[in-house]
Amino acid sequence: xxxxxxxxxxxxxxxxxxxxxxxxxxxxxxxxxxxxxxxxxxxxxxxxxxxxxxxxxxxxxxxxxxxxxxxxxxxxxxxxxxxxxxxxxxxxxxxxxxxxxxxxxxxxxxxxxxxxxxxxxxxxxxxxxxxxxxxxxxxxxxxxxxxxxxxxxxxxxxxxxxxxxxxxxxxxxxxxxxxxxxxxxxxxxxxxxxxxxxxxxxxxxxxxxxxxx
Amino acid sequence: xxxxxxxxxxxxxxxxxxxxxxxxxxxxxxxxxxxxxxxxxxxxxxxxxxxxxxxxxxxxxxxxxxxxxxxxxxxxxxxxxxxxxxxxxxxxxxxxxxxxxxxxxxxxxxxxxxxxxxxxxxxxxxxxxxxxxxxxxxxxxxxxxxxxxxxxxxxxxxxxxxxxxxxxxxxxxxxxxxxxxxxxxxxxxxxxxxxxxxxxxxxxxxxxxxxxx
Amino acid sequence: xxxxxxxxxxxxxxxxxxxxxxxxxxxxxxxxxxxxxxxxxxxxxxxxxxxxxxxxxxxxxxxxxxxxxxxxxxxxxxxxxxxxxxxxxxxxxxxxxxxxxxxxxxxxxxxxxxxxxxxxxxxxxxxxxxxxxxxxxxxxxxxxxxxxxxxxxxxxxxxxxxxxxxxxxxxxxxxxxxxxxxxxxxxxxxxxxxxxxxxxxxxxxxxxxxxxx
Amino acid sequence: xxxxxxxxxxxxxxxxxxxxxxxxxxxxxxxxxxxxxxxxxxxxxxxxxxxxxxxxxxxxxxxxxxxxxxxxxxxxxxxxxxxxxxxxxxxxxxxxxxxxxxxxxxxxxxxxxxxxxxxxxxxxxxxxxxxxxxxxxxxxxxxxxxxxxxxxxxxxxxxxxxxxxxxxxxxxxxxxxxxxxxxxxxxxxxxxxxxxxxxxxxxxxxxxxxxxx
DNA sequence: AATGAATGAGCCTTCATTCAT
DNA sequence: TATGAATGAAGGCTCATTCAT
Numbered sequence: 001x002x003x004x005x006x007x008x009x010x011x012x013x014x015x016x017x018x019x020x021x022x023x024x025x026x027x028x029x030x031x032x033x034x035x036x037x038x039x040x041x042x043x044x045x046x047x048x049x050x051x052x053x054x055x056x057x058x059x060x061x062x063x064x065x066x067x068x069x070x071x072x073x074x075x076x077x078x079x080x081x082x083x084x085x086x087x088x089x090x091x092x093x094x095x096x097x098x099x100x101x102x103x104x105x106x107x108x109x110x111x112x113x114x115x116x117x118x119x120x121x122x123x124x125x126x127x128x129x130x131x132x133x134x135x136x137x138x139x140x141x142x143x144x145x146x147x148x149x150x151x152x153x154x155x156x157x158x159x160x161x162x163x164x165x166x167x168x169x170x171x172x173x174x175x176x177x178x179x180x181x182x183x184x185x186x187x188x189x190x191x192x193x194x195x196x197x198x199x200x201x202x203x204x205x206x207x208x209x210x211x212x213x
Numbered sequence: 214x215x216x217x218x219x220x221x222x223x224x225x226x227x228x229x230x231x232x233x234x235x236x237x238x239x240x241x242x243x244x245x246x247x248x249x250x251x252x253x254x255x256x257x258x259x260x261x262x263x264x265x266x267x268x269x270x271x272x273x274x275x276x277x278x279x280x281x282x283x284x285x286x287x288x289x290x291x292x293x294x295x296x297x298x299x300x301x302x303x304x305x306x307x308x309x310x311x312x313x314x315x316x317x318x319x320x321x322x323x324x325x326x327x328x329x330x331x332x333x334x335x336x337x338x339x340x341x342x343x344x345x346x347x348x349x350x351x352x353x354x355x356x357x358x359x360x361x362x363x364x365x366x367x368x369x370x371x372x373x374x375x376x377x378x379x380x381x382x383x384x385x386x387x388x389x390x391x392x393x394x395x396x397x398x399x400x401x402x403x404x405x406x407x408x409x410x411x412x413x414x415x416x417x418x419x420x421x422x423x424x425x426x
Numbered sequence: 427x428x429x430x431x432x433x434x435x436x437x438x439x440x441x442x443x444x445x446x447x448x449x450x451x452x453x454x455x456x457x458x459x460x461x462x463x464x465x466x467x468x469x470x471x472x473x474x475x476x477x478x479x480x481x482x483x484x485x486x487x488x489x490x491x492x493x494x495x496x497x498x499x500x501x502x503x504x505x506x507x508x509x510x511x512x513x514x515x516x517x518x519x520x521x522x523x524x525x526x527x528x529x530x531x532x533x534x535x536x537x538x539x540x541x542x543x544x545x546x547x548x549x550x551x552x553x554x555x556x557x558x559x560x561x562x563x564x565x566x567x568x569x570x571x572x573x574x575x576x577x578x579x580x581x582x583x584x585x586x587x588x589x590x591x592x593x594x595x596x597x598x599x600x601x602x603x604x605x606x607x608x609x610x611x612x613x614x615x616x617x618x619x620x621x622x623x624x625x626x627x628x629x630x631x632x633x634x635x636x637x638x639x
Numbered sequence: 640x641x642x643x644x645x646x647x648x649x650x651x652x653x654x655x656x657x658x659x660x661x662x663x664x665x666x667x668x669x670x671x672x673x674x675x676x677x678x679x680x681x682x683x684x685x686x687x688x689x690x691x692x693x694x695x696x697x698x699x700x701x702x703x704x705x706x707x708x709x710x711x712x713x714x715x716x717x718x719x720x721x722x723x724x725x726x727x728x729x730x731x732x733x734x735x736x737x738x739x740x741x742x743x744x745x746x747x748x749x750x751x752x753x754x755x756x757x758x759x760x761x762x763x764x765x766x767x768x769x770x771x772x773x774x775x776x777x778x779x780x781x782x783x784x785x786x787x788x789x790x791x792x793x794x795x796x797x798x799x800x801x802x803x804x805x806x807x808x809x810x811x812x813x814x815x816x817x818x819x820x821x822x823x824x825x826x827x828x829x830x831x832x833x834x835x836x837x838x839x840x841x842x843x844x845x846x847x848x849x850x851x852x
Numbered sequence: 853a854a855t856g857a858a859t860g861a862g863c864c865t866t867c868a869t870t871c872a873t
Numbered sequence: 874t875a876t877g878a879a880t881g882a883a884g885g886c887t888c889a890t891t892c893a894t
Contacts, residue, residue, distance in 0.1 A: 008878080024338055026239040029863060040880045045865070047878095118338045124398040125237060125331050137399045167412040171388060174409065178390030185337045186350045196387060199380040203416075221853095243889060253855045258890075434857080450764055452665040455884055466859045471886070473857095544764045550824040551663065551757050563825045593838040597814060600835065604816030611763045612776045622813060625806040629842075647874095669868060679876045684869075 009047050012037050013061050016054045021115055025055060025122035055123060059135055062116070094154030101146060102201075106193050109179050118184045144173045151204065160204040172200055222260050225250050226274050229267050234328055238268060238335035268336060272348055275329070307367030314359060315414075319406050322392050331397045357386045364417065373417045385413055435473050438463050439487050442480045447541055451481060451548040481549060485561055488542070520580030527572060528627075532619050535605050544610045570599045577630065586630045598626055648686050651676050652700050655693050660754055664694060664761040694762060698774055701755070733793030740785060741840075745832050748818050757823045783812045790843065799843040811839055 015036040019028055028051055034044050048054045092100075108115060120136050147169035154160035162168050175196060182188055228249040232241055241264055247254050261267045305313075321328060333349050360382035367373035375381050388409060395401055441462040445454055454477055460470050474480045518526075534541060546562050573595035580586035588594050601622060608614055654675040658667055667690055673680050687693045731739075747754060759775050786808035793799035801807050814835060821827055 006878090024239075024335070026237075026335065030865090031863060041864090042866080042881070043879045050864090118334070121331070121334060121394070121398060122237075122239070134399055136395070140395065164412070167408075170409065171384075171412055174391030174395075175384060175387040176391070177394050178387035178392075181334070181390050181394040182349070182353060182387075185334060186347055195380075196383060199377065199384055202377075202380075242887085244887090254890085255856065255892080256854050259853065263889080432857090450761070452663075452761065456886090457884060467885090468860065468887080469858045476885090544760070547757075547760060547820065547824060548663075548665070560825060562821070566821065590838070593834075596835065597810075597838055600814040600817030600821075601810060602817070603820050604813035604818075607760070607816050607820040608775070608779065608813075611760060612773055612779075621806075622809060625803070625810055628803075628806075668866085670866090680869085681871085681877065682875050685874065689868080 006047075008039070008043075009057075012039070012044065012047060012054070013058050017058050017062075017116070020055060020058060020119040023119075025051075025119040028055075028119075052123075055119065058116070059120075093159065094150050094157055095159045098150045098154065098160075101150060102197050105176055106190070106197070109176070109183050109188065109193055110190060115180075115184070117180050121181075121184075140173055140177060143176065144169045147172055154204075162204045168204065175200060219260075221252070221256075222270075223274075225252065225257065225260060225267070226271050230271050230275075230329070233268060233271060233332040236332075238264075238332040241268075241332075265336075268332065271329075272333075306372065307363050307370055308372045311363045311367065311373075314363060315410050318389055319403070319410065322389070322396050322401065322406055323403060328393075328397075330393050334397075353386055353390060356389065357382045360385055367417075375417045381417065388413060432473075434465070434469075435483075438465070438470065438473060438480070439484050443484050443488075443542070446481060446484060446545040449545075451477075451545040454481075454545075478549075481545065484542070485546075519585065520576050520583055521585045524576045524580065524586075527576060528623050531602055532616070532623070535602070535609050535614065535619055536616060541606075541610070543606050547607075547610075566599055566603060569602065570595045573598055580630075588630045594630065601626060645686075647678070647682075648696075649700075651678065651683065651686060651693070652697050656697050656701075656755070659694060659697060659758040662758075664690075664758040667694075667758075691762075694758065697755070698759075732798065733789050733796055734798045737789045737793065737799075740789060741836050744815055745829070745836070748815070748822050748827065748832055749829060754819075754823075756819050760823075779812055779816060782815065783808045786811055793843075801843045807843065814839060 012033065016028075016033050019032055019036055023032070030041070030044060030051060033051070033054065034041055037044065048057065124134055124136055148165055151160055151162055151168060152165050155162050155165065179188065179193060179196060225246065229241075229246050232245050232249055236245070243254070243257060243264060246264070246267065247257050250257065261270065337347055337349055361378055364373055364375055364381060365378050368375050368378065392401065392406060392409060438459065442454075442459050445458055445462055449458070456467070456470060456477060459477070459480065460467055463470065474483065550560055550562055574591055577586055577588055577594060578591050581588050581591065605614065605619060605622060651672065655667075655672050658671050658675055662671070669680070669683060669690060672690070672693065673683050676683065687696065763773055763775055787804055790799055790801055790807060791804050794801055794804065818827065818832060818835060
């Protein structure tokens with residue numbers, strides 16, 4: 001809760017994250033977290049006052065690390081290791097950035113075990129929180145924005161052909177959202193995701209740009 | 214639970230449906246249902262043995278009525294009143310059927326108050342049920358199938374132009390799923406839905422085919 | 427809680443009364459009452475929702491029975507058995523009524539085991555309730571009023587001599603309150619009470635009127 | 640606990656006193672005291688081992704200072720500033736001392752915010768301590784004794800007329816106790832207290848002796 | 853069939869007290 | 874001496890489920 005999360009708090013948040021990704025939000029009890037953390041009831045309350053409190057802290061930690069989130073275009077720039085044989089110091093092409101973005105999304109969709117999608121839905125669906133501080137809405141908007149940026153860059157450089165960039169970005173974002181939803185409920189194969197991304201890419205670009213991992 | 218649902222059971226299911234659509238699945242208690250049904254605790258247990266039991270019965274009833282679901286192409290045929298001035302006995306054009314389908318989807322997305330989306334997600338997310346008897350998966354597949362059917366009909370009749378019907382159907386289905394997800398968590402305007410559907414339609418058909426309600 | 431207290435509720439209130447008189451208010455837990463009543467946790471909550479709820483119900487029951495309260499002049503009229511050899515049908519003299527009143531007060535002070543004084547003090551001291559619905563204030567005012575009534579009757583009939591009836595009544599009421607307070611904290615002997623009442627009576631009446639029990 | 644209360648201990652007791660006077664005894668937690676004292680949990684335990692321990696220490700400090708207690712005749716002697724225009728070095732008259740005593744009692748009754756009455760009641764009511772070391776009993780006896788002393792002096796000097804000094808003293812002490820009780824539960828006005836004291840004084844002395852502050 | 857009082861397990865939260873630093 | 878994180882017992886409340894009537 002403080003500026004510097006103590007070792008204990010980090011430990012709690014890590015364990016709690018696992019639990020939320022496994023059980024969603026509504027089913028998680030303080031007891032679950034106590035058990036997982038090997039901590040006492042009172043000890044947990046010393047750091048967090050409710051499951052909600054913990055969940056929000058998990059989300060905040062999530063943001064500051066970015067480990068689970070969409071790879072922002074910025075991140076990608078500095079993290080050439082995600083891509084094969086591309087110099088870190090070089091400005092990445094739009095195609096590369098798009099490929100990286102999709103790869104990240106795919107990872108997110110497939111490894112739903114690590115994901116908080118369900119917990120997020122449960123939390124916000126029962127919360128009518130203002131759209132402003134709604135994590136899911138924010139995530140969606142970020143996603144749209146990232147796509148727009150990449151695609152419009154690619155359109156300028158001639159890599160992509162796309163008349164309605166905004167429309168394309170929204171369309172893709174909804175497809176990704178739909179895939180995430182399905183993934184929380186049904187197990188989805190890599191092929192399924194690939195097939196879908198391939199379909200979308202066809203609309204703007206020669207296919208060989210999209211490199212499978 | 215017997216073969217024929219008694220009057221009492223129908224009443225219980227109707228009330229329970231309202232509750233599930235309002236509160237999702239995990240938050241609903243037997244007490245909630247007892248209160249809403251003006252029935253005794255014991256009386257309820259005479260018919261259903263748990264909240265889950267009731268929820269499953271609601272879903273089953275849902276299917277046999279189809280009131281909340283996607284309008285299947287079959288349904289649409291028989292329900293000319295959804296469309297303007299089209300004789301019930303006439304075989305509808307693909308465009309009309311597609312318009313009706315989208316209109317139904319839009320209704321479903323916007324009136325999430327009547328919907329069981331959240332309850333479904335909560336139920337199946339905590340259930341790892343086999344894909345076969347997974348309601349959401351089934352709904353998605355039905356949706357894809359309906360779209361394929363309509364669009365391939367339209368392609369034959371020259372109303373639509375679409376090379377990859379299967380791809381288009383899946384794409385649209387995921388977008389719809391994404392919209393449904395967002396709608397359970399953020400309030401979504403009619404314009405938002407319209408814009409999205411319009412974008413997709415552009416891909417296969419002249420716009421004037423899509424009639425707003 | 428309803429109009430007719432069920433057998434169970436009566437049982438709970440009776441047991442709870444014992445507990446309150448023994449432990450006051452603040453120390454009493456739902457668990458205490460559960461244990462004393464041989465009832466389940468849930469069962470208790472079926473009837474009462476908190477210790478406070480139960481305490482208030484005890485007070486209400488108290489009032490409607492009047493077993494623990496000051497003998498009102500009305501009560502005394504019909505209850506000749508409290509006095510020695512006085513015909514029930516006869517209108518009692520002021521002296522007799524005063525004797526009865528004091529006897530009742532004495533009983534109340536001495537049998538503090540049965541009394542709710544401490545519980546009342548604890549409850550209202552932490553409650554800043556409006557004076558109107560304050561049980562202790564009401565009890566005090568009733569007490570003053572009863573004394574005034576009796577003494578002014580006695581003054582008219584020549585049994586008592588008292589110039590400032592209101593002052594006398596208040597004075598006596600405070601003394602009684604002081605005795606009740608002391609009794610909750612220190613054990614007080616019958617002699618102590620007698621001595622005090624005797625002293626006060628001297629102020630208005632020849633002593634032989636006051637008959638010890 | 641030590642022979643000489645350290646600076647820290649004095650600080651703790653002062654803060655604790657405030658808390659007890661505000662919240663009584665049963666509601667006070669170690670945490671309350673820790674918070675008020677700007678001390679650590681462990682630090683507090685270094686000095687006192689429980690809330691009860693602290694409370695008892697507060698009472699002991701109280702006695703040795705006498706700040707909250709009845710003004711003993713001795714105290715009054717040295718505190719001429721409570722009385723108007725009477726030389727400190729002069730032996731005070733019984734009337735003056737009685738006036739001072741009553742003024743002090745009035746202050747105590749009215750400013751119950753500063754008082755420990757409630758805390759005392761709560762503490763001793765749950766303690767069945769022997770009458771000997773019972774603070775309330777002691778306070779009461781002191782009060783009676785002080786009154787007796789003053790009034791018998793006044794009787795000798797002709798200032799008061801009182802046949803039964805002991806009876807009068809007890810009577811007044813109980814009235815004061817009753818007033819204190821009522822004050823902890825109902826808010827009591829200055830007029831109410833004045834009226835009561837005036838009534839009692841009439842019994843032994845011409846009224847103009849009693850000077851209002 | 854129907855009732856609703858009763859049960860008891862389970863989760864929430866608070867607090868006195870301890871203990872490693 | 875002093876700190877404050879950690880502990881665990883205790884009490885509050887809710888809910889699925891049972892059962893005598």
